[in-house]
Amino acid sequence: MLLKRVSGTSKDKIVTQTELSKLVLLTNMTFNGLQDEKIQITIERNGGKSISVHPKPVNLRQYILASTYGQNAICAFPTAHYSGHNMSVVLDLTVAGNVELVDSDKIVVELSNLNEDPDIYYEFRGIQSEDGNGDDSDIYIFEPKVIPDYEENFNLNVDKYDVCVIPDLNTIREINFTHALTRQVTKRDPICLRAEHIDFDPVGIVYQNGNVRTSDPNFLQLDTDELININVVKELTAGQNIDVLFRKSVSQAQLGLK
Known part of the structure; x- marks a missing residue:
């Protein structure tokens, strides 16, 4: 409608x-x-x-x-x-x-x-x-969070979130995952993150002429469903905060809609 x-x-x-x-x-x-x-x-x-x-x-x-x-x-x-x-x-x-x-x-x-x-x-x-x-x-x-410009090593609690969208900036050096089940920390650079992203979701955008783009080059999309924390290692970026968006699902009963 x-x-x-x-x-x-x-x-x-x-x-x-x-x-x-x-x-x-x-x-x-x-x-x-x-x-x-x-x-x-x-x-x-x-x-x-x-x-x-x-x-x-x-x-x-x-x-x-x-x-x-x-x-x-x-x-x-x-x-x-x-x-x-x-x-x-x-x-x-x-x-x-x-x-x-x-x-x-x-x-x-x-x-x-x-x-x-x-x-x-x-x-x-x-x-x-x-x-x-x-x-x-x-x-x-959907919950927005901010990584301040003065931070070089910043932790984001991603427990209960299943998706994270973060700008793909050349000032980001690595993003480290803490896994929920084992509590192990694994390291990834932005290139590996994008490779994982397009492997998981290879068809991101389909244009009217039939061309397909696997992802938006301006953002990284992260699967955080089995993570409890992501650690962003970046350069100091005076005046450039990083806006991150997370998604989670909450029951309507928990929200008081039932």
Whole structure:
């Protein structure tokens, strides 16, 4: 179902009271055309505590990469179909089933830093799933963290997170993994990390002309499902903090939605 098509403005808000399992983003830009757009999704509850899918606005490009890694590809429509959208991406809100909404609860999508060119559009649609599990599915939560510019050796707790998206910067020397089961530490440099990434998820982006890119060269996508810590070893980068985005799944009952 169409939720809203946004164009010619730097910010907008999409509100729906329909229970959804996925969002679909369609645009006439390619994935490479995304710049510093921000997205924040909140489940607003009538008389209850709101649930932040993103506790603050996050980079749209990073969110898409965290949502699709190891699962969906960033695609495009053929030119002869439905206006030939240059980018089509399905963003899972839940592991399965729909987000549970009661009474006047709402799903709110806030967009900012959008391209204001009136010829550029961001179209959002919603997909419902069957409720075979009674909407008892986990919801995906995305949490941003920052590695400060003054840190050369920084630890990030990744327990309970399954995906991490970190900028691929030449100032990062290595990223070390602490494994949950054995507590062993294994070392990787960025080249090995990208090799593992494209081996695990070889189809990252499919363009309208059929060309395939295995990954976004600007970011590293890490599988952190069986890790408890990642240690980032980097150069001092005055004025350049590193924004990292993590994903985890939390049960709707735990969030108070059941």
